[in-house]
Amino acid sequence: MAWFRKLIHVSSIRSSSLIKPRITSAYPLGLFTSLSHFSSESTIQTPSPKLSQYSGLEPTKPGEKPRVVVLGTGWAGCRLMKGIDTNIYDVVCVSPRNHMVFTPLLASTCVGTLEFRSVAEPIGRIQPAISRAPGSYFFLANCKTLDTDNHVVHCQTVTDGLDTPEPWNFKVAYDKLVIASGAEASTFGIRGVKEHAIFLREVYHAQEIRRKLLLNLMLSDVPGISEEEKSRLLHCVVIGGGPTGVEFSGELSDFIIRDVHQRYAHVKDYIHVTLIEANEILSSFDDRLRQYATKQLTKSGVRLVRGVVKDVQPQKIVLNDGTEVPYGLLVWSTGVGPSPFVNSLQLPKSPGGRIGVDEWLRVPSVEDVFSIGDCCGFLESTGKPILPALAQVAERQGKYLASLFNTMGKAGGGHANTAKDMDLGGPFVYKHLGSMATVGRFKALVDLRQSKEGKGLSLAGFLSWFIWRSAYLTRVVSWRNRFYVAINWATTFVFGRDISRI
């Protein structure tokens, strides 16, 4: 850092002698510092992969705070990090993404109803200790392997292409490890999905969808495009009739009815939305709600098609019965399954391939490893059914585990290998509070039954929409984002959606 220190020294001399230079330099005018003192030798040292490969955070010592390592920044991991008592623990988060995505509102960002930044919550705001406390960190990295015997995770940094450093490896010793790395969209082995379809789980997916939609709208207005090509370009096809697919179709429909008709008036008769589902849309909802959803979507112009996708090509999909469906935008919002990382872990799995956990969300075959969220499932031996991959489930598990860790910590079981025979108290119990989904402007469904067979309130229509909006506003993690989401909604209502293609 030698040349920096010299620069500061010269700066402080300079600021008191703005007119007359005292240091002889190649640049006589006194307004500037001079670099002529500084060595011309290279001061760069790229971290040598060998030397640094096993740098990392060493195990904590008995007097120090025990360390919780969390893999992932989704609903489960973030709720856990929020609830952990940082007087008891240090928190180290490892994830390729430095923010949480408020997934229920993600579909709204694709068409500009909300801004991308309003649905992203930086980890540093969710758990401020990560920004400030000396022993707590966020590492932009992926976990590569676990060494559960030695209580170590081996990780690799995420870098970003040209002009950024090569990725390097490091390790982090843990007292408690929580795997909350989530799931991946299922492609069912269908060819072409990853190459041509866009998923809807991350902010960059929503950004891609938005840019492509706007590009297609603009290109379709240019001379030289055939009628067939125009129809194809403006045909938006959504695969998957769960809440994500239905909400996105509803948003898109509203965008077409309102904004496209005003701002892309030349092509408003060409743009269409088709939702393709293999079974039933919103299958976890009440029958009457499903019929309501169907009616609303159809009324707003969404074509509902039952079909199974067989093949995905650059400009069309092929269904099982041979029908070809040309598209300009293809959004894939089907179910989720285990990620390659989870598949690679040498841990017992639940039916379906998720990381197997017991009723206390522990991975029972090793010490001090837990798992929450979409990536975990109850082991068959517990007799409990696998919980659905929902934000609600993940959040509840995160909250439970934080509470469990805090209790363990206070009872002296915070450090590695100290909680072997500890009584962990009550197991995790999931109680479904209800499901919500929007189906376009001012219309939503709220299904407050605890299960498909249960009784309970189910509402549809404007009241539901209002409840949905309010509920989400209270769930969004910070005041800053609550404020921004409310502002976005208000602005969209008054001014229409934003259509700059950036």
Place this chain on the structure above:
Amino acid sequence: MAWFRKLIHVSSIRSSSLIKPRITSAYPLGLFTSLSHFSSESTIQTPSPKLSQYSGLEPTKPGEKPRVVVLGTGWAGCRLMKGIDTNIYDVVCVSPRNHMVFTPLLASTCVGTLEFRSVAEPIGRIQPAISRAPGSYFFLANCKTLDTDNHVVHCQTVTDGLDTPEPWNFKVAYDKLVIASGAEASTFGIRGVKEHAIFLREVYHAQEIRRKLLLNLMLSDVPGISEEEKSRLLHCVVIGGGPTGVEFSGELSDFIIRDVHQRYAHVKDYIHVTLIEANEILSSFDDRLRQYATKQLTKSGVRLVRGVVKDVQPQKIVLNDGTEVPYGLLVWSTGVGPSPFVNSLQLPKSPGGRIGVDEWLRVPSVEDVFSIGDCCGFLESTGKPILPALAQVAERQGKYLASLFNTMGKAGGGHANTAKDMDLGGPFVYKHLGSMATVGRFKALVDLRQSKEGKGLSLAGFLSWFIWRSAYLTRVVSWRNRFYVAINWATTFVFGRDISRI
């Protein structure tokens, strides 16, 4: 479009028979439409390049509105389009960018003080006729060549990589052509600039800067990185001491002092900003203001260095005197020069290579072609000096030309070749209203002299900052963006900047 029409037909039958299907199909449940009617033959036709190559907008007929074709969506082109009377003219805008960038506020978006979308104004909002009127269009395309004899521009669409159509050519006949395609950042032939430095003229530049800055901040906290590498990664170097470079350095400094110290506390002592300028910073400003700027920047930690960059490498730059300056982020904000498109035009040029215009902003060697903004310059024969490449100049030219066109149109000179001998009234006269630049939080310079030698008011400090903020709020084109800019500023003030890396 045959299969679409059949789908609509089936949909309308369906919505009235939700329970009992009437159409025999492969899917007995009545909730869905069936595609089994539809042909399986391919309905795709990619536009054949040969057939469509010279599709386009034909010349206007005598009874129709004359057509103004504008190349570019910067300050000049947008101000022109805003002011044109669309009762007289149709407006066709051709540009690779569908929005205007409010450049004075662009530096603020790099560190999250403002959001990207707050500084982008879609063309459809600037000139609503483009969204709605049957004869007015926006084409996302680049102009390739001009055929001034036949009053035609030849263009090529902008597409976006994989899964989007191949670009195709088309032509647009004009009654009046306005070339407002702007300028490009000058690299002075220095090797490595385009590959490793980031310019600061477009929203995507600002996005790249922000992502890289956040990435470097996060990577520098990971175990395994040497002290030298950490310093390099967190060294932000800005080349160019004009308003853009100075404002960006000031913003960056403020970001470091406030947000980095709170949210990246582990690395706050490593991050530095260096501004390198070949001559004097803010050379167009009053001397005392320049000294004020120097003092403020230095006080906030920006190192001011006089130097000339000789070479740019992936991790360091080399100055003329041999000094090597390692960097993690390199922002290039020097002057501008003619773009390759302008260089390719077979039109007389001004000194410096810009498109040559007379005092009425006409290109005198041809009929009905005009030019405004950074891409044009007075011909030597006019005796007038080349105006600086400033937003102020461009906007004033756009306003003048809109007024000129409206006058010509009312006097019967709207159509092609009808204004040859028309009296165009007063020539364009530029009166410099003053210059403004910020130098960090709550500090700005306002130089209200008309020229360097003139007299007039020059202010520095908080009052200037307040004037600057207010002035910009009145200049931003739409109420929507005024609102958003104000909201962004307020939120940043209360909550701090947003640091999600999206």
